[in-house]
Amino acid sequence: MNAPTTTLTDRYVWAATRTVPEAQRPDLDRELRERIGDASDALVGTGRAPADAERMALVELGDPAAVAASYVDRPLQLIGPRYFLTWWRLVKVLYAVVLPISAGAVLLAKMLSQAPIGESFAEAFSVAFALAVHLGFWPTLIFAILERSPARAPDLTWTPDMLPELPETGRPGRLGDLIASLVFLGLFAGVIIWQGYGAPIVRPMGEPVPVLSPELWSFWIPWFLVIIGLEMVFASAIYAWGWNWWLAVVNLLLNVAFAVPALWLFTTGQLINPEFLDVIGWPWGEAGGVVTTIIVFAVIAVTVWDVIDGVIKTVRGRGGSALALGRI
Amino acid sequence: MSMDDTTAGHLQELRRGTVVLGCLVRLREPDYGYALLESLNRIGITVDANTLYPLLRRLEKQGLLTSEWNTDEARPRKFYRTSAPGEQLAADLTADWKNIDRALARLTSGDAR
Numbered sequence: 001m002n003a004p005t006t007t008l009t010d011r012y013v014w015a016a017t018r019t020v021p022e023a024q025r026p027d028l029d030r031e032l033r034e035r036i037g038d039a040s041d042a043l044v045g046t047g048r049a050p051a052d053a054e055r056m057a058l059v060e061l062g063d064p065a066a067v068a069a070s071y072v073d074r075p076l077q078l079i080g081p082r083y084f085l086t087w088w089r090l091v092k093v094l095y096a097v098v099l100p101i102s103a104g105a106v107l108l109a110k111m112l113s114q115a116p117i118g119e120s121f122a123e124a125f126s127v128a129f130a131l132a133v134h135l136g137f138w139p140t141l142i143f144a145i146l147e148r149s150p151a152r153a154p155d156l157t158w159t160p161d162m163l164p165e166l167p168e169t170g171r172p173g174r175l176g177d178l179i180a181s182l183v184f185l186g187l188f189a190g191v192i193i194w195q196g197y198g199a200p201i202v203r204p205m206g207e208p209v210p211v212l213s214p215e216l217w218s219f220w221i222p223w224f225l226v227i228i229g230l231e232m233v234f235a236s237a238i239y240a241w242g243w244n245w246w247l248a249v250v251n252l253l254l255n256v257a258f259a260v261p262a263l264w265l266f267t268t269g270q271l272i273n274p275e276f277l278d279v280i281g282w283p284w285g286e287a288g289g290v291v292t293t294i295i296v297f298a299v300i301a302v303t304v305w306d307v308i309d310g311v312i313k314t315v316r317g318r319g320g321s322a323l324a325l326g327r328i
Numbered sequence: 329m330s331m332d333d334t335t336a337g338h339l340q341e342l343r344r345g346t347v348v349l350g351c352l353v354r355l356r357e358p359d360y361g362y363a364l365l366e367s368l369n370r371i372g373i374t375v376d377a378n379t380l381y382p383l384l385r386r387l388e389k390q391g392l393l394t395s396e397w398n399t400d401e402a403r404p405r406k407f408y409r410t411s412a413p414g415e416q417l418a419a420d421l422t423a424d425w426k427n428i429d430r431a432l433a434r435l436t437s438g439d440a441r
Binding site for chain 2: 034035038039042061
């Protein structure tokens with residue numbers, strides 16, 4: 001044996017043994033030296049130079065880390081087939097549920113605290129980004145540890161009870177939804193425009209008073225009308241294709257785009273025309289605060305329910321369990 | 329995947345269990361890894377070193393083989409030998425192998441139908 005050959009073997013053996021527990025090192029050390037020695041001797045026997053033979057034997061043996069891992073039965077994947085589906089379903093649920101709710105909440109909170117719109121969106125985005133990193137990292141870490149723990153995990157095996165319902169195929173049922181949506185949205189847009197010109201409430205002398213603040217015509221009322229138009233397009237898309245994950249996400253975005261500015265304008269007193277409040281005698285004594293709170297919560301509840309309803313219909317339509325969020 | 333890869337994959341699957349049986353029978357006489365590899369390949373039980381060495385370790389862990397280090401020569405070598413449970417398993421596997429062989433023979437000759 002000449003010096004460089006020995007060095008290569010030594011380096012290989014060291015690289016392989018250093019990652020296995022102390023007690024198993026001498027055994028692996030000897031096994032590898034036996035195997036490398038026998039393999040390269042055989043190659044020398046076929047007429048190769050010892051150094052080449054050594055190198056070829058090591059190449060055939062492969063990555064020392066993989067050899068060591070197989071020696072101690074250490075998995076070579078972060079999350080193996082035993083846990084992959086459970087991990088995948090969990091991550092999808094977290095992203096689909098926690099992320100939009102948190103981003104929407106931050107956006108609303110920033111707007112309520114009178115922050116500029118740009119800053120509010122930037123803050124919501126940065127919170128959503130940080131959250132996305134955390135939501136991806138921690139479950140993966142936990143499952144990777146689970147993968148490496150010798151004890152069997154809690155029973156997460158699949159049972160026939162988890163089988164999804166078959167998708168409902170009734171397009172006629174959706175036609176009713178479409179008509180109802182279009183009629184409601186049309187009326188809603190009509191009321192918004194109508195209250196600005198010929199309003200239902202009039203001053204004692206007969207001059208109409210708009211319900212919504214006239215200053216909003218510069219930006220926010222057109223914004224809401226555009227959102228209502230998009231909602232109509234959206235309702236048609238639901239009729240055409242049925243619920244799917246893309247549309248459930250669009251539904252969420254539309255709801256956020258409508259509810260967040262509306263609540264912000266309402267709670268900061270920019271939504272309702274002050275003159276209109278005068279005419280109806282607002283605030284109605286003690287009841288004012290309560291009514292405001294009820295309206296805010298009602299809007300939030302309706303919005304959240306609409307988003308959840310979309311998700312439920314998507315899950316049923318796609319034939320997934322509640323855990324099958326995703327495939328987005 | 330080309331047709332040859334498909335064939336090779338199926339052949340590998342078919343032979344996987346026969347390597348275990350080959351080892352258990354061959355190691356009634358104690359021997360070390362490389363000698364076993366050579367002799368199995370010589371008699372037509374083709375096996376790769378990267379398959380055989382981990383397999384020997386697994387069989388030892390399962391108690392089907394016992395091992396002993398021979399340090400008489402310059403290079404210490406681990407000698408494996410079939411244990412009593414290993415003999416029992418070899419008998420079971422051989423019996424099953426013969427059953428499968430008979431079943432396939434009946435299929436081929438058409439008696440089974």
